Amino acid sequence: MAAISELEAALRPPAMEMPPYPPKAIRLASGEAMVVRSATRDEVPILLQAIHPLLWVERDFYDIVAARLFAELLAYKRYRVRDEYVLVGLIDGVLAGLVNGRLVDAKTGMSYHTLTIRRGLRVGSHLFAAKMEYHIEHCRQEEVLIVAESPIGFRRWMIEYPLEKRLEVQHELGGVPSWVLPRDTYYKAKPRLVAGRRPVPDELLRAAESIALPTEEAVVQQVSGGKEGGA
Amino acid sequence: MKAVYIAGAGMTKFGRSEWPLIPLAGAASLAALRDANLGKIPVDGVVVANMGAARINHQTALGSALADYLALCPATAEAVENGPASGASAFKIGCQAIASGMADAVLVTGVERMRVVDGLEGTDFVATLSQPDVEYIYGVTLPSLAGMFARLFMDRHGVERKHLAMIAIKNHENAMENPYAHIHQTITMEGILTAPEAVVNNPPIAEPLHLFDCCPVSDGAASLVLVSEAVAAKLGGRSVRVAGIGQATDSHAVHEREDPTDLKAVRIASEKAFALADLKPKDVDVVELHDAFTILELAESEAAGFYKPGTAHKAVERGETRRTGKLPVNPCGGLKAKGHPVGATGVAQLVELTWQLRGEAKGRQVKGAKVAYACNFGGFGNNVVATVLRREGA
Numbered sequence: 001m002a003a004i005s006e007l008e009a010a011l012r013p014p015a016m017e018m019p020p021y022p023p024k025a026i027r028l029a030s031g032e033a034m035v036v037r038s039a040t041r042d043e044v045p046i047l048l049q050a051i052h053p054l055l056w057v058e059r060d061f062y063d064i065v066a067a068r069l070f071a072e073l074l075a076y077k078r079y080r081v082r083d084e085y086v087l088v089g090l091i092d093g094v095l096a097g098l099v100n101g102r103l104v105d106a107k108t109g110m111s112y113h114t115l116t117i118r119r120g121l122r123v124g125s126h127l128f129a130a131k132m133e134y135h136i137e138h139c140r141q142e143e144v145l146i147v148a149e150s151p152i153g154f155r156r157w158m159i160e161y162p163l164e165k166r167l168e169v170q171h172e173l174g175g176v177p178s179w180v181l182p183r184d185t186y187y188k189a190k191p192r193l194v195a196g197r198r199p200v201p202d203e204l205l206r207a208a209e210s211i212a213l214p215t216e217e218a219v220v221q222q223v224s225g226g227k228e229g230g231a
Numbered sequence: 232m233k234a235v236y237i238a239g240a241g242m243t244k245f246g247r248s249e250w251p252l253i254p255l256a257g258a259a260s261l262a263a264l265r266d267a268n269l270g271k272i273p274v275d276g277v278v279v280a281n282m283g284a285a286r287i288n289h290q291t292a293l294g295s296a297l298a299d300y301l302a303l304c305p306a307t308a309e310a311v312e313n314g315p316a317s318g319a320s321a322f323k324i325g326c327q328a329i330a331s332g333m334a335d336a337v338l339v340t341g342v343e344r345m346r347v348v349d350g351l352e353g354t355d356f357v358a359t360l361s362q363p364d365v366e367y368i369y370g371v372t373l374p375s376l377a378g379m380f381a382r383l384f385m386d387r388h389g390v391e392r393k394h395l396a397m398i399a400i401k402n403h404e405n406a407m408e409n410p411y412a413h414i415h416q417t418i419t420m421e422g423i424l425t426a427p428e429a430v431v432n433n434p435p436i437a438e439p440l441h442l443f444d445c446c447p448v449s450d451g452a453a454s455l456v457l458v459s460e461a462v463a464a465k466l467g468g469r470s471v472r473v474a475g476i477g478q479a480t481d482s483h484a485v486h487e488r489e490d491p492t493d494l495k496a497v498r499i500a501s502e503k504a505f506a507l508a509d510l511k512p513k514d515v516d517v518v519e520l521h522d523a524f525t526i527l528e529l530a531e532s533e534a535a536g537f538y539k540p541g542t543a544h545k546a547v548e549r550g551e552t553r554r555t556g557k558l559p560v561n562p563c564g565g566l567k568a569k570g571h572p573v574g575a576t577g578v579a580q581l582v583e584l585t586w587q588l589r590g591e592a593k594g595r596q597v598k599g600a601k602v603a604y605a606c607n608f609g610g611f612g613n614n615v616v617a618t619v620l621r622r623e624g625a
Contacts, residue, residue, distance in 0.1 A: 029432040029443065031419030043582055059247075120416050122432055129431070195428040 024196030239456030245570030313473025316609025318577020319616030357561030374623025378437025405565025449570030
């Protein structure tokens, strides 16, 4: 890390030691392999580029998720949120989705957002599961605080795991009170919701070394379902 | 009956539509009317198929609404609600109007806009077709009925989940060639069944049926222009003839059937349609089945007479039902991948078959198709309409 000024140092939150997220490969319904790995601060600009066109897509609350994620990614890049991490899902090196969150303390995690670009293959479910895996298995936390901003998220997290209500806790994303995934619920859900293989074959890892973006048109088309054929 | 011809066919892309109900129906109707090119020949009647508008779109009397929207007044107008068989029922009524001599040109349009409600409400709305006192009241849904049916059918005939997966894979592959299909995504056996990740990719919906055994919830519209022989002659050339239609009902509650795996209404409706057409199942070149669940493609193909009971899954294994196989089934992607806007489905099946018989199905064209069959499956098999179409001159 480059040297920073005293003032900049004062503006940055103290950082906790965060374990690395070991990459994994997931075989999707399409037969394609999606590599899930952590994203570095240097990769944030390309992620912002992917998210940018979604700021105006109202369908399925993409606008609010994209806008908040945009700010969270900037905060990650510029050291303005404490202990944040970002995971990306890449299919043949092309961004399929991303998730982020942060560590509140050694025992508690805070899930932020899950954004799927390649829809219809449960990419969001896989990435959310990877995020929970990171908190519980790699960071060895006791629980993760979670809210959903769309009905899809509510079905995927609150119902499918299922999460417990922790209504006395205010989630950092504001709005509704928090739900929580405790460690034991995670392990009960793991056989049916958490997938992936390690180590990732070299060939797949190499393809996932850098992040390529689908075209802006393809991103909007994927998330909004707009295609030729009318109506 | 007097001969009935299909002079025009059109549909919207299935999926999620931002368009209101009547403009959605109007888009498909205009495509069909443009295709028919009726010129100064008036449209005598409009029949609209729909299942849920009164409940989920808060709109009724769709026939009158569409006739006015398309400036077709004073044409006669009706709306038909017959569950998921609404589409082919409306088609049958349109045919009857022409066959009886009461009309020379009828527009039949199926439309549904289901994505305005969430999945739970959508599932509940479709479940209202079940028997209220002994099914719905106990929480029966269409996926749960299909799950119970699948378990019994698979156990009885030695069908395995891999056979259902083969059907899903085939239909997704076919839909890739259909610009109107809801889902444009190929799937693989590894991804949905054999890989360790398949448990997450393809979760159970109603065992033994999993996510990729079930059709999506879709919006969409499809439309046909039916004409009399006299009008068809004026229009010239490429008309498709309605060779036969059959319809049959079965007990409302599935458990009251002597054999719940015997789709009696499919069998009887198909026999009637083939008898009217003076054709046999072996004469058929291309088939559209109502695969709201993959298991139904197997069961219907047997009940309709294409395969002996308990053998259709072997035909699937041999690849016979692929687009290039001996009996192509659901070349458009079926309900499984093309989508299933319930009221539109029966009409959309016939739109696809019209294009197939005219040789206009492009990348999904079944070579040399002359005779086509469709099964529109209402309720859980308690009201079925079967249709046989024939290319003129074939």
